[in-house]
Amino acid sequence: MSDEVRAYHALSKHRPDAWAPGPGHLEWSTQPAPFRRYAGARCIALPRRPLEETPRYDQPFAGPVGAPGPFDAASIGQLLYDSLALSAWKEDGGNRWALRVNPSSGNLHPTEAYLLAPAGSLEGPAVLAHYAPDLHGLEVRAELPAALALPAGGLLLGLSSIHWREAWKYGERAYRYCQHDLGHALAAIAIAASALGWRVRLLGQVPDARLDALLGLDRPGFEEAERADALLWISAPDAPLPRLPGTLLDGLAALELDGTPNRLSREQRHWPELERVLQLCRAPAQVDGDDAFTPGRQTDDNPGLPLRPLLHRRRSAQAMDGRTGIHADLLLAWLRRLMPENSPVPLALAGAPQVDLLLFVHRVQGLEPGLYWLARGAAPEAELAQGLREDFLWRRVPGELPLYRLLEGDARGLAGFLSCGQDIAADGCVALAMLARFDQALEQGAWRYPRLFWECGLLGQLLYLEAEAAGLSGTGIGCYFDDAVHELLGLADSRWQSLYHFTLGRARWDERLTTAPAYPE
Template sequence: MDAAATAFAYHDRTKHRLDRYAAGPGSLDWDAQPNPFRHWSDTARLALDRRTGTAPAGVPDLAGIAWLLRHAAAVTAWKQYGPARWSLRAHPSSGNLHPTETWLCARGIAGLADGLYHYQAEDHSLELRADLAAEPEAGPSLHLAYSSVAWREAWKYGERAFRYCQLDMGHVLGALAYAAALLGWRPRLLTPGADELAACLGLDRAADYAGVEPEEAEAAVCLFGAPAMPRFSRWHGRPGLLDGNPMYRWPVIDEVAAATRGRLPPLPAGPAEVPAGVAAETLLRRRSAQAFDGRSELPVTAFRRLLGTLAGAAGSPAWALWTYAARVHPVLFVHRVEGLAPGLYCLPRSEAGLAGLAGAMRREFAWTPADPELPLYKLVGAKAERTARTVSCHQDIASQCAFSVMFVAEFAGPVGADPAAWRHLHWEAGLLGHALTLAAEAEGWRGTGIGCFFDDADQELLGLADDRYRVIYHYAVGMAVDDARLSTLPAYD
């Protein structure tokens, strides 16, 4: 089976259906959850400044790095219920399982010795992984890179877990874009091949990872200096084991990971200016809603600002980082938006998306313009709380919200041409989700991702008869109801 066929087969195999869910573990022991923090032993460790407050100005230095990671990848709070205690982070994660690992490559950065570092979110520190190779002509540079530990998600979600790793990667990139914008930094996505990035981060050093969970190379970003990733010479440390007694194996995840390795296409030029996005306090107080009140109406002015963020009209920092043509488009269940009739709406993010979706969806959809400025179209008017709940795996959050979203990807064409696009489409959907959740938080509302949905039921609802388009993510925004039984504790002592 070729790589594209493997990607398509994985996507089909991991659908949730109305009569059965994708293959997963038969039971869970939360006391045996994989460690959400990977520690590297037998290496030097550097504690970072944990202060928040005003972003430090100027070119990247150690203070700026500490601030960036604190607002883009760190623990933001701990929750506790009885003896159970779990962390929240600056970016959401499917099931709060956090498969993503963050890496930092520094050369000539004030206050920081040159090298490759693993970022440790549990205590906000850097763990030295490798020394830089001698390159006398190289100038100062700073890069971030990311890898995924699929087992953290597969422990709970089984075969569907690799989808969630990729959606998480989009949220991680979004968190970075927003935090960097507040520093005045302009991150640039890089396009290394998967094998090249794995070698750069030492993820291909089989002896180092013997007996522990492997990591999958994902993405790299240049924050400062030359875009080329540095080379490393001497390696340090041993990665910690996350799960000493895994009960299941999901080999299909290894198959789709291999099939979808590749590089991002060349990056189009971005805007001349990068907007600030939201306040730093918003990045730290972001939470994923666990329940909505089912009553509150979202003001239409706030609704329009949220949709403007998705469409690109509001100048989100996400679209200064991800400058590719839009290939993922929101379809909305509107339940409770002031002055807007309940129903199904579509927000195509490009002219091509509008033409393609209008030709692929149900013929009876009206496509009535619903906003004087945004490309919002009313497809059908109806109260659809029950339908939204049903297609979102019968979850109340999809019906008790102000609106929920199905992110529809241009699918068969991109993935058939380049199987790595399967990952990149999920990254784009995760970026959209992150832009939406921060915009909602800034308005005093809250968002939450919904990774569990019935794939074919979505397709039938929209009249999508083939794989030209596929729903790959759900999201919801509403007025959150907090669980009074939970205690909130500071991120760091």
């Protein structure tokens, strides 16, 4: 399986002389609908608090905030509103589209969410429900009989992907972007949960194939395939991980479901290598980790800033001004946020961090322009230089962070070229490439491959929020020349692979677009 995953990864690389296999042009008549809906399912409208009712921005990163909230409609609604809901509507020339709290490649949003809520949490029996972000409501697919008792003391939240949503635009490379978006969603959910005093952990005891049945995704009626990715346990910080007995799993898989899934596209094109890697990388049952989050120190880098307005204000920049700079203290604060000990993201099953960062520093007062490496723990620091260019300096920047200067000089042109020639990578304050321990992950199993992208997506979501908190903007860059990055590093093997690019700076916004609220007041 490892060789087949490597073959997909090689096939889906962009190169200066050849793009990864894709559609070539966009067939607008087959663009997938942006929302999965279940016709005929009863819908529960969810409440949401005013954005002014909020903890400070830094608080959720230091640990769950305050006493755990009750598991009721108000708290469940707030969790989903602050992580997966719409954030605004945009309009231009008669075209109208929604933006969401969680970022997505091309704003295509392949990630869907399904809630298993215990009896009483929604003032009735336990339910399996699909979250409909366009309504900010739950579409009830089944009410559970009393004999199927869900674990007490928390919520089960399943995440899935509709890969056609991304493949319509990106072809074979779309599998990568779906996994990035899964990581974005994981981080968004973890932060929103922490603001409610809750903790998020991944449950690995249900294999992906069985999780499809648990969420009702294996039933007839889906014109576009949807596959389960992850099952989350959301609970009070000290609540133990539940055990899901086989009788419960069998009972959930046998439920009679309400609602018919909508057809998203009048036709779709199949991408065989994407479909192959999807099957190869489905996770088996695993032993659950017991600790998703070790509280970090309270940084107070953004004293007094409210959390929820930032969550809902986050936008992906389309262009940077090419002039704005930042101070080194701000960049170092951003990088501290990305260290594993300082973030409540659910990585218990991923073990040690697998991603380090290669930084292209452009306009940072107090830090020389050039190429830098942030060691997040993906490899022992003593081994970082192995297999890389001999002329790298590996000069540690003074301070607490394991940040090393590799090369000095203007890296703007280099950053732009490596990101498929996109000026946005050169016109920000700093750009970066996320480098994953590729060989090491695949030695543990093909199912580790998508989780490398999850970790990159988690980091991307944190960078989005850090930029917003500083009054700036960021954007993820999925288009880059994979092997050109590796050639820059002097890599002769695949121990490191670049899996996601990102840039941060002062955005230039398109003033022709009009903005409307996400939901009617």
